[in-house]
Amino acid sequence: MAFGDADASTPAFVKANGAGKDATTASFTPPNGALLIAFAWHDTAGGNLTNTSQITDSLGLTWSRKATRSKQDDGTGAANGHAAISTATATGAAMTVTTTGTNTGNPAGLYVRVIASADTVTPMDVTPVEGTTNAAVVSTSIVTATDGARCFLMVIDWNVAAAMTAGTGQTAVISDAIGAPDDRIYLGVTNAVTSPAGSTTLSTGSPSSGNTQNWIGIAVRPSGGGSDATATPSTVAATATVPAPTVSTGSSVTPTAVAATAAVPTPTFSSSVAVAPGAVVVAATVPTPAVSTGSTAAPGGAVVAVATVPTPSVSVAGNASVSLPVVALTATVPALAVSTGSTAALGGAVAATAAVPTPTFTSSVAVTTGTVAATAAVPAPTVSTGSTVVFGGAVAALAAVPTPTVSTGSDGGLVGEAHGPLPLAVGAITVHTVSIAGAVT
């Protein structure tokens, strides 16, 4: 079902040809919050400059007039015949709708279209277009502002030329007559929404002679500002850095903890949104402390670099897909550079942790990753002559790709490579004295 299609609750067209100046729909029950668009046609006496109409309903809703085309509203440049478009918002209760003409001829016609998922605050995407065309087909255009708007053309022919047909790319919703007949009436809709926003042609296919037509063109705006959107950032990156401490001669730096955390916020997927970043990169680094001669760098607590990619949250209303060509996390603890005569004593653990969070798959979500890699490395410390490196705690590099949780109806296939824990590569160490008090993993 495309935006702008009639909801199943839409009542039938009603035509009233005499006696009264009004027409009332059969009872219908639109969904709560749906947009109601009333298209009302009224015959007028020739040259009548004082004709009006009003939409009311059995629930007392507030109707907003969006456009009127008539001699009263637009002057003698308009044709005879009265056409009006009004909107209201449904409450979910059963109702009837009535158009009442004032100083119009007796014949009237009314069609109320129920449209779901419309912007009920600003239902008209742009100012309606209107005009008068004689002895020709109606051919106009409307320039929409919002992606996914749906357009309608309403016409009344006071001269009772032949029945109107739809122009190219449009469908006739109503093509009938009111009165004996006194007027031909027409309502057409574009066959598809206008996407991207722009100029849309509204027209009739025939007749092209003998007619005198008042017409109105509208564009109805969808809720949410548009149709399905795709966000494709080339890179989603978050970087957190701890500035390098400068330790001068004779100074000490003893932070209890040195942490750098970089996180990419959890993307939120709404209806049928596709997010396909080229790469998701999170890098958390602890810079190399520079320890000069005679100084001591002794972080008493943990030196931790944590890089995380948050679990994307994919919600309802349609299939959403996340395509991540590369998911990479890197957490590194830089190599200590300890120069002559200095001491670097790491009292706590030295850990680099990189973890890809468990993706959660809900209904009909597919997450396809090209590569899932978690890399954690503790670099080889560089110890120069006369220096000492004392690891007081564990030295660990942990990298894990968690088991994804796949729920009903979902496809949690990870296409590509998954790298689990990586061995710690110990580079060449040239030292005079090395003592390791804890476990090396």
Next chain:
Amino acid sequence: MAKDVAQVKGEPDPSPWTTRFADHRGSAIVLSVRFNEATRAILNANVTRDADCVYTTLLIGVGPTGPDSTPTQLTIEAGPSSIGRGQFVEWGFDKIEDLQAVQITAGR
């Protein structure tokens, strides 16, 4: 549906007088009323309802609470059916203008 020919404004419709009530999918009830063009007397009517049309009732006129309470209504079965002159007369419609003088729509 209107006749596919131009007419003089106010000129009486030729027979048959046809109108169509389509639902949200385009499935419809079509009413086509035949009448004597000279005397204007209603002869009979053909009604066709698409099987999946959500409208199932012709509502002619308006009752105390709207069209659904009109005493002049007819349930329409899927497929073709007909309405004889006698039914129209019973409803109070002798000439085509009698029928055209009231509102007509379809309901569920």
